[in-house]
Amino acid sequence: MAFAIEYEEFGGPEVLRYREVPAAPAGPGEVVVAVRAIGVNPIDAKVRRAFRPSGPITSPRRPGADASGVISAVGADVAGWQPGDEVIVAWGARTYASEVVVPVALLTPKPAGVxxxxxxxxxxxxxxxxxxxVSLDVSAGETVLVHAGAGAVGQAAVQLARRVGARVIATASEPNHARLRELGAEPVAYRAGLAERVRALAPDGVDASLDLVGTDEAIAVSKELTRDPARIGTIVLGPQAAELGIRAWSGGSPIPLTPEELGLRADAVPLVALLLAAGRFEVEIAQVLPLAEAAEAHRLSETGHVRGKLILVP
Ligand SMILES: NC(=O)c1ccc[n+]([C@@H]2O[C@H](COP(=O)([O-])OP(=O)(O)OC[C@H]3O[C@@H](n4cnc5c(N)ncnc54)[C@H](OP(=O)(O)O)[C@@H]3O)[C@@H](O)[C@H]2O)c1
Structure with missing residues (x-):
């Protein structure tokens, strides 16, 4: 038997149930992974609340996209993966469980030091x-403004932009400024006066802006300060992006990601795993909770002010 978090109606964190579920076998091209940790992403709660369309619930719904663990069984036609291999499961589905069955395309080897x-x-x-x-074409010597730099996507964006040689100005609440400095960004407080604070650091404006929070302020300041409006992107305001005249990737956008964009997302996982193992990339873990406490993890995530990653362990 395995254990999983499931829900049968949309709603608040209280709809999440911790249950014993039958263990599923691996089909052709799939492996069974004994899960050791699960990443909680804001999308998990947005889908649970039906803030993002996901179709009617016709059978128990299990959240989750990211996880890690150890392969416990391999299906037919699987080459190159064996029981005992330590793996990252990225961009998968139904990962809030002690065991998941995943196609091998979603696996990345977990480096030993990670x-x-x-x-x-x-x-x-x-x-x-x-x-x-990459889609915003951020490159060496440029200045990029990252809204919500202290979040999980934000901390990754700050580090990856710095790696390509860009200067990063990132917004966060004051207590998170030291963290942003550690990662190589110049922090600025959001709320009233944001445009002036950014302008004090970048009098000629910025080359690109990346919105990771979806506030009116983030969009207005980006439009005011980004020299080329084609280089403003959001991952939160997908439905409104066309009207706002900015680019969007997923986040409720009616325009699906292109195969190239999907490829960039998948390709980043092995790259960043190796950087992490080499001590050249950091992941901040905010809190580790038991899988049975997924509802509490969702409550924390929905505050919008957790710094670092919430992790569940079966
Ligand atoms: N489109 C996509 O494919 C995609 C993919 C991943 C994530 N997302 C979305 O992107 C957003 C960020 O995801 P995440 O995983 O990074 O979330 P997260 O780890 O929960 O981080 C949220 C961050 O937002 C910051 N924040 C809160 N209010 C703010 C404001 N008014 N101005 C600026 N920053 C503010 C917080 O920093 P302080 O505590 O300092 O305020 C916190 O660090 C979520 O809405 C998520 O659903 C979309």
């Missing part, structure tokens, strides 16, 4: 950050 908790934190945050920066 903890299971760190490995479970990589998929969506690092993949999204990498894709958005």
């Amino acid at each position: 903890s299971f908790e760190q490995a479970a934190a990589l998929g969506i945050p690092a993949g999204t950050a990498h894709q958005a920066l």
Whole structure:
């Protein structure tokens, strides 16, 4: 038997149930992973609340996209993966469980120096950050404004932008400024006066802006300060992006990600895992909770002010 978090109606964190569920076998091209850690992403709660369309619930719904663990069984036609292999599961589905069955395309080898908790934190945050920066063509010597730099996507975006040689100005609440400085960004407080504070650091404006929070303020300041409006992107305001005249990747956008954008998201996971193992990338873990306390993890996530990654362990 396995254990999983499931829900049968949309709603608040209280709809999440911790249950014993039958263990599923691996089909052709799939493996069974004994899960050691699960990354909690804000999308998990947005889908649970039906803030993002996901179709009617016709059978128990299990949240989750990112995880890490150890392969316990391999299905037919699987080459190159064996029981005992330590893996990252990224951009998967139904990962809030003690065991998951996943197609091998979603697996990345977990480097030995990377903890299971760190490995479970990589998929969506690092993949999204990498894709958005590449799509905005952020390059060496440029200045990029990152809204919500202290979040999971934000910390990845700050580090990846710095790696390509960009200057990063990032917004966060004051208590998170020291963390942003550690990662190489110049922090600024959001709320009233944001545009003036950014302008004090970048009098000629910025080359690109990446919105990771979706506030009116983030969009207004980006439009005011980004020299080329084609280089403003959001991952939160997908439905409004066209009207706002900015780019969007997922986040409720009616325009699906292109195969190239999906490829960039997937490609980032092995890259960042190796950087992490080499001590050249950091993942901040905010809190590790038992899988049975997924509802509490969602409550924390929905405050919008957790710094670092929330992790569940079966
Ligand atoms: N489109 C996509 O494919 C995609 C992929 C991943 C994530 N997302 C979305 O992107 C958002 C960020 O995800 P995440 O995983 O990074 O979330 P997270 O780890 O929960 O981080 C949220 C961050 O937002 C900051 N914040 C809160 N209010 C703010 C404000 N008014 N101005 C600036 N920053 C503010 C917080 O910093 P302080 O505590 O300092 O305020 C916190 O660090 C979520 O809405 C998520 O659903 C979309």
